[in-house]
Amino acid sequence: MGAELPEYYFRVRENGAAVFRVDTENRQRRIEMDQIAVVNIRNGEIKPHGDRTLSQGDLARIKAWMExxxxxxAHRDIDDIHRAVDYLNLTTQWAQSRATDDQLENVTDALLLAMHDLRSVLVRKKADRLISASNDRS
Incomplete structure (x- = not known):
């Protein structure tokens, strides 16, 4: 392995992570990972594993990881949306230049409904922002 290992390892889970303390200072010089907590990103909860008590250092490092x-x-979310815009453009080009009638028949209704739903939400949110901005200026 490379230089020094980190003191903590975070095994990412759906809503957060399992937190392990990494130990290489043992007689066998093996890497040991001792689970110390489970964290939930959505609600900010940090649960010590088993009957552990987390130190202030543990909590500080876990909170920093959560941030x-x-x-x-958040960066991934916006990146995914930018990719979606690219996919819409690629889909438009495909529909215009390469799609067969059967392929279009297969996807048209689903695409139209999804685009209608997205347009409705975007228009409503845009109107809300314009109204809010107008009220803030008043």
Missing amino acids: DRAEVL
């Missing part, structure tokens, strides 16, 4: 993870997930 970093929230930033990563």
Whole structure:
């Protein structure tokens, strides 16, 4: 392995992570990972594993990881949306230039409904922002 291992390892789960303390200072010089907590990003909950008591250092490192993870997930969300815009453009080009009648028949209704739903939400949210901005200026 490389240089020094981190003191903590976070095994990412659906809503957070299982937190392990990494130990290489043992007689066998093996890597041991001792689970110390489970964290939930959505509600900010940190649950010690078993009957453990987390130190202030443990809590500080876990909270820092949670903040970093929230930033990563937020960045991924917006990146996914930018990709969706690209996919819509690629889909338009495909429909215009390469799609067969059978392929179009297979996807047209689903695409139209999804685009109608998205358009409705975007128009409503845009109107809400314009109204809010107008009220803020008043």
